[in-house]
Amino acid sequence: MSKVTKALGDTxxxxxxxxxxxxxxxxxxxxxxxxxxxxxxxxVVNVICENGYKA
Known part of the structure; x- marks a missing residue:
């Protein structure tokens, strides 16, 4: 989440x-x-799935 938050910035x-x-x-x-x-x-969904959760 922090990576996405940083990439989005104020937008x-x-x-x-x-x-x-x-x-x-x-x-x-x-x-x-x-x-x-x-x-x-x-x-984000891919990270969640990589950690053992199903989409």
Missing amino acids: GCISVCESGTEPVACVMVEAPDKDTCQKYVDE
């Missing part, structure tokens, strides 16, 4: 929330355009 933000009742996480990115949002969402 956007990121939030990752783990559900307290289900085995899911919500990844939200705000960025100047859709392609940038999708790029960073994909990066």
Whole structure:
């Protein structure tokens, strides 16, 4: 998350929330355009999956 936060700077933000009742996480990115949002969402989801969680 810190890598994405740094890359976005003042142009956007990121939030990752783990559900307290289900085995899911919500990844939200705000960025100047859709392609940038999708790029960073994909990066974070990939890191989550690399650490043993399923997408």
